[in-house]
Amino acid sequence: MIDRIKSFFAKNVLEPEETVASEQIAAAALLVEVMVIDGNLDIEELASISQTLCDILGLSAEMVEELLRLSREEVADATSLYQFTREINEHFELDKKMDLLIAMWRVAYADGHLDKHEEGIIRRVADLLHIRHNEYIRCKLAARGQ
Numbered sequence: 001m002i003d004r005i006k007s008f009f010a011k012n013v014l015e016p017e018e019t020v021a022s023e024q025i026a027a028a029a030l031l032v033e034v035m036v037i038d039g040n041l042d043i044e045e046l047a048s049i050s051q052t053l054c055d056i057l058g059l060s061a062e063m064v065e066e067l068l069r070l071s072r073e074e075v076a077d078a079t080s081l082y083q084f085t086r087e088i089n090e091h092f093e094l095d096k097k098m099d100l101l102i103a104m105w106r107v108a109y110a111d112g113h114l115d116k117h118e119e120g121i122i123r124r125v126a127d128l129l130h131i132r133h134n135e136y137i138r139c140k141l142a143a144r145g146q
Helices: 002-014 024-037 043-057 062-077 082-091 094-109 116-128 133-144
Strands: none
Touching: 024 043, 024 082, 024 094, 024 116, 043 062, 043 082, 043 094, 082 094, 082 116, 094 116, 094 133, 116 133
């Protein structure tokens, strides 16, 4: 799953001695999951993901566009959220997990409508990342600007 995205980075972004962090790819894939789960590929959601990926990975807009294309393909092939959350759990501390959850909420809210499927997938990811309910709620409120 992640191998095609790593290959993209190796060819287009990284110096020969650098490698792509699998947890960054997993984070991108989880953001894409939120975007595609409701069946609407909204421009505001895409912009939210693009900005987050630029911030997290320091990529140009065209590189983010290509990463999103690859991530959408990988998400379509994914059978479980576990393959993504396992990478996050292995490499992220609680504060980074919560930042990711906030970013996921921002994607969900970006189009002005919180779909039940978006909320459901964020809840499942929070559970898989071992985020307590009060932390989950704090992330949701932070994304809404409260």
